[in-house]
Amino acid sequence: MTEKPATIKEIAKILNVSVSTVSRALHKHPTIGITTQLKVQALAEKMGYEPNQNAISFQKGKTYTIGVIIPELSEAFFSAAISAIEDTTHKRNYTVLIAQSHDDEEKEIQLVEKMKNSRVDGLLISVAKTTSGFTHFDMLKRFNIPVVFFDRIPPLKNIHYVACNMETGSIEAVNYLLKKGHRSIGLINGPATLAASGERKEGYIKAMTKNRLKFDPSLIVSCNLTEQSAQIALDTLLAHKRRPTAIVTFNDYVSLYAIKHARSLKIDLDKDLQFVSYANLPIINYMDYAPVASVEQFPYLQGQKAADILLDLLSRKTQSADEVQAYYNVVVESQLVENKKKNAV
């Protein structure tokens, strides 16, 4: 009843040729005569032969598997990136091993270890928020397992990475609001511990000064990304002596919280206060009042580029991998996209 998968050996025995001949025939190796080749291929087809990937991996010492370590699968950004990575690598016959760190450093370390032990050929990593040590990545270097970081990049020298330049988008965001006539623009930023917060702030400041507007530090308030703290941040801004008519927020969630709070304060979100945020997640399509624009970070593109780089690294790894002098540092520009959806009544 239970079928066993066909092997090269069986084919060889039936055809009275050697296993090496069968192997070569299936790979269309030129030293095998055309008649033998066809004979072998026909039988393989008939028997439903499928190469045992496991045996091949073992033999070749590589698994054709790339590991992906991300903080959270459920975050729209990462699932989009994963889709891109899958699409890109499947084309080149690699499979993808996905694991979530849940933004926990300890878990991330374990995962790196596990991935190394399961002999993945390479890794794509977006580091956890809490990660502060980086020695677990050294091990990968020692064993010559190439890594490409994406989106969340560790502060290390000599690494490959794909990141998103927040500055462009930030400047665009502020410019957009200035053009719309706003003169007092607030920023509800994330916690200072996040690199992303710094970049957003930089962009904000740069845009202000470039437009010869005096930059008022008190128009920048931080929040820790919770609903409550977003509310407080908004309250602070609303109490400002130069009460802003527009606010840039750290991400869509913060915008959402702030908008909700603003509405409960009966603020007219069409006339008196406008929001621009980062990320552009699907949720904004479901909001009654959404930010008027978002800074898109192109998760699919980032995933794609990261995968491309890793594949390239893997293909050239064949020989000398020690003398990697060139490190890929790809930066994709963020971009402001207007929210096409109309707000509710």
Next chain:
Amino acid sequence: MTEKPATIKEIAKILNVSVSTVSRALHKHPTIGITTQLKVQALAEKMGYEPNQNAISFQKGKTYTIGVIIPELSEAFFSAAISAIEDTTHKRNYTVLIAQSHDDEEKEIQLVEKMKNSRVDGLLISVAKTTSGFTHFDMLKRFNIPVVFFDRIPPLKNIHYVACNMETGSIEAVNYLLKKGHRSIGLINGPATLAASGERKEGYIKAMTKNRLKFDPSLIVSCNLTEQSAQIALDTLLAHKRRPTAIVTFNDYVSLYAIKHARSLKIDLDKDLQFVSYANLPIINYMDYAPVASVEQFPYLQGQKAADILLDLLSRKTQSADEVQAYYNVVVESQLVENKKKNAV
């Protein structure tokens, strides 16, 4: 520079023992003397030896990998299920290979084929919406690869599955609304082609008749899950001669669309119209007006149970796998949960 992973052979050579001794020592096999055992383990530790999973898989003919095929990673339901599956299987030293069918039958077939070829030990599948043929699952049976279906179950005999009983939740939902005093309750259902639609309808009808209310078929309207079609469905219900004061919707998205539409019609969502939906996705936490309650389907639990079953199947598979007479049919009861969040002003 580039280190090679340590092998059992090297350890054996250094210690002047045979590879089999090393292998057994590392497994704490009782026939190996305690001194040798410690010696071996110490050196292994020192050399940072990690067994080559690939070689082991090859040798044992099993990969300690289970494949998971789901429609969409980005759907909250599935990412929760995945997390459960990972948590459950990691404990037993299995790794998880995730793949998305994107609700495409063709893709699903390819994935099943790929999973088979990469010799996964077992599969967890939630079938694509469009899947109408089921022969690709036969192959798995032929090769004795156990499969546990979850959430989206194919209409086949003799399969293992974990599903959610919608009826309980549906009845609860209607009862809940009746208790709140509603006498005319509408249902915006999904397309008739989906099994899930049938179950929701069943539950709805059952709850009505159990409460000795005459069931009015015209209070059930279908939609195809798009925003536009949800709007039309709502319009239909609102024009009903016995205009409903409460509506059960196929899922949170439909609720969302309907609520949005209702608000644009200036309907008072606190007094004149209330919604209950299925799923209980995170998005409802972000809605200005959310359904008052949702039927929770426990994705984490479903994933967990499915994984447990598969692991059990795998552990007993050691010998006779043909005579599987007993099929696991686990049904988790859906449950109505009240939405604790207050609506906006």
Next chain:
DNA sequence: AAAAAACGAGCAAACGTTTGCGTAAAAAAT
């Protein structure tokens, strides 16, 4: 017609690990 080149295919090792079987030495039983 002899020598050289090209062709077609087989042999065997290798990848790292597990495991059934065999066996020498030590311990226990007679």
Next chain:
DNA sequence: ATTTTTTACGCAAACGTTTGCTCGTTTTTT
């Protein structure tokens, strides 16, 4: 003191595939 049992370890095959090397046969070149 001999036989039996136990202890502790080694031998070698096996898993499926790839690939460098060898070698006989045919074809081409001189």
